[in-house]
Amino acid sequence: LRIIDIGNGSIVKNLVRIAITKVEVGMFISEQTPGLKEAGLNSRGLISRLETLKKLQAAGIKELYIDISKGKSSRFVRPIPARAEQLKPRVGLKQERERAEAVYGDAKELVGNLLRNVKMGQAIDVGPVNDIACEINESVLNNANALLCLSHIREKSAYLLEHSINVGILMGVFTRFLGFSLRDREQLITGALLHDIGKIRVSNSILDKPGKLTGEEWAEMQRHVEYGEEVLRKSEGISAFALSVCTQHHEKLNGEGYPRGIGGDSISLAGRLATIVDIYDALTADRCYHEGKTPFEAIKIMSYLAGDQLDRELFYQFIHCMSVYPVGSLIELNNGRLAVVIQINNGKPKQPIVRVIYNARHRNFETIKVVDLSAAQCQLSVSSVVDPDKYDIDIREFL
Numbered sequence: 080l081r082i083i084d085i086g087n088g089s090i091v092k093n094l095v096r097i098a099i100t101k102v103e104v105g106m107f108i109s110e111q112t113p114g115l116k117e118a119g120l121n122s123r124g125l126i127s128r129l130e131t132l133k134k135l136q137a138a139g140i141k142e143l144y145i146d147i148s149k150g151k152s153s154r155f156v157r158p159i160p161a162r163a164e165q166l167k168p169r170v171g172l173k174q175e176r177e178r179a180e181a182v183y184g185d186a187k188e189l190v191g192n193l194l195r196n197v198k199m200g201q202a203i204d205v206g207p208v209n210d211i212a213c214e215i216n217e218s219v220l221n222n223a224n225a226l227l228c229l230s231h232i233r234e235k236s237a238y239l240l241e242h243s244i245n246v247g248i249l250m251g252v253f254t255r256f257l258g259f260s261l262r263d264r265e266q267l268i269t270g271a272l273l274h275d276i277g278k279i280r281v282s283n284s285i286l287d288k289p290g291k292l293t294g295e296e297w298a299e300m301q302r303h304v305e306y307g308e309e310v311l312r313k314s315e316g317i318s319a320f321a322l323s324v325c326t327q328h329h330e331k332l333n334g335e336g337y338p339r340g341i342g343g344d345s346i347s348l349a350g351r352l353a354t355i356v357d358i359y360d361a362l363t364a365d366r367c368y369h370e371g372k373t374p375f376e377a378i379k380i381m382s383y384l385a386g387d388q389l390d391r392e393l394f395y396q397f398i399h400c401m402s403v404y405p406v407g408s409l410i411e412l413n414n415g416r417l418a419v420v421i422q423i424n425n426g427k428p429k430q431p432i433v434r435v436i437y438n439a440r441h442r443n444f445e446t447i448k449v450v451d452l453s454a455a456q457c458q459l460s461v462s463s464v465v466d467p468d469k470y471d472i473d474i475r476e477f478l
C-alpha cells in the first residue's frame with residue numbers, strides 16, 4: 080500500500096496501516112500512528128524487540144502505521160478498511176435513492192451537453208462539472224449504494240455517456256474508501272467524468288465496431304486521449320489532478336499503455352486510480368456487441384492485470400471497496416433460489432444480506448424474503464453470480 084490518508088486530509092506515501100497483531104520486529108512505526116502520543120508512548124521508529132509491541136498492545140493500541148520505506152514491509156498489504164465508521168452510510172438506501180436518481184439524471188444531462196459542445200469544437204466550462212462532482216460525492220457519503228445501483232442499469236446505446244458518469248461514481252466511491260480529502264475527491268471525480276471526452280471526436284464506426292479494429296482505426300481510437308487533453312487544457316478551471324485522470328487513464332505500469340507509454344512511477348496516483356475504475360466499468364458494461372461481465376468476473380479478469388498493468392496494491396483496495404458481490408448483483412444460492420444483494424455485511428463480503436426473489440429450478444418468482452447470509456443459523460451461501468437478463472429479471476424492482 081503506497082498511499083494512505085492519515086486523517087488530516089493529506090496523502091502520505093509509503094505508509095501501511097496494519098493490525099498490531101500482524102506487526103513484526105524489523106518494521107518501522109510511523110510517528111503518524113494515532114494514539115501513540117496520547118498513550119504517552121515514544122515507540123515510533125524501528126521495532127527491535129517484541130517487548131515494544133507488547134507494551135503498545137497493553138496500552139490499547141490496535142493498529143499501527145508502518146513506514147515501508149524505512150523498515151521491513153508487510154505481507155499483509157491488504158489493509159484494515161479505512162476507518163469503518165466513516166464508511167457507514169449516513170442514511171438508508173431507500174432514503175438516498177431519489178436523490179441519487181436526480182444526481183445521476185443531472186450528470187447525464189450535463190455530460191451529454193458537454194459532449195455535444197466538444198463535438199462542435201467548443202471548449203468546456205469545468206465549473207458545472209465540479210458542481211456535479213460535489214453532488215456525487217455528497218450522495219456517496221449519504222449512501223454509496225444508491226448511485227452504485229444506478230450504475231448497474233445501462234442502456235446499450237448510451238455507452239459513452241453512462242460510462243463517463245459511472246467512472247465518476249466509482250472514482251467517488253473508491254477515493255472515499257481510500258480516505259482521500261474532500262477536495263482531492265472532487266477533483267478526481269471531475270477528471271473521471273471528463274476522462275473520455277475526446278471520444279466524441281472519434282467516429283462512431285470506430286467506437287462501435289464489433290470486430291477487431293484495423294491498425295489505422297486503433298490509432299485513431301487511441302487518439303481520444305489526446306483529443307480530450309486538448310479540450311481540457313483549453314478549459315478554464317481544470318485541476319492538474321483532473322487532467323491527469325484524462326491523460327493517463329490508458330497508461331499501464333509495464334509501459335505498454337497509450338498515448339505516451341509511460342510506466343512505473345511516471346504514472347501518477349490519479350492515473351493509477353483512473354485505470355482501475357475505467358477498466359472495471361468497461362468490463363461490466365453492456366455494449367452493442369457484447370454483454371457486460373458480472374462484477375465478480377470483472378474482478379477476476381482484472382486480477383490477471385494487477386501488478387503488470389494495474390497498481391496491485393490499489394487493485395486489492397478496490398476489491399475490498401467494491402466487495403465480492405456488490406449491492407445490486409443477482410446471485411444464485413445453494414438452494415437454487417435467486418437473490419438480489421441489498422446490503423454488504425462489514426467484514427463478511429461473501430455473506431451479504433439478500434432479498435430472495437426467484438426459484439431458478441422451477442423458474443418462478445417467489446414471495447420475497449430478506450435473508451442475512453452471515454446469520455449464525457443461516458445455512459445458505461452464494462453458489463454463483465447470475466446475469467439478470469438470463470431470467471429476464473429487472474433488478475430495479477427488488478432494490
Ligand SMILES: [Fe+2]
Pocket residue numbers: 274275303328329
Ligand atoms: Fe478511454
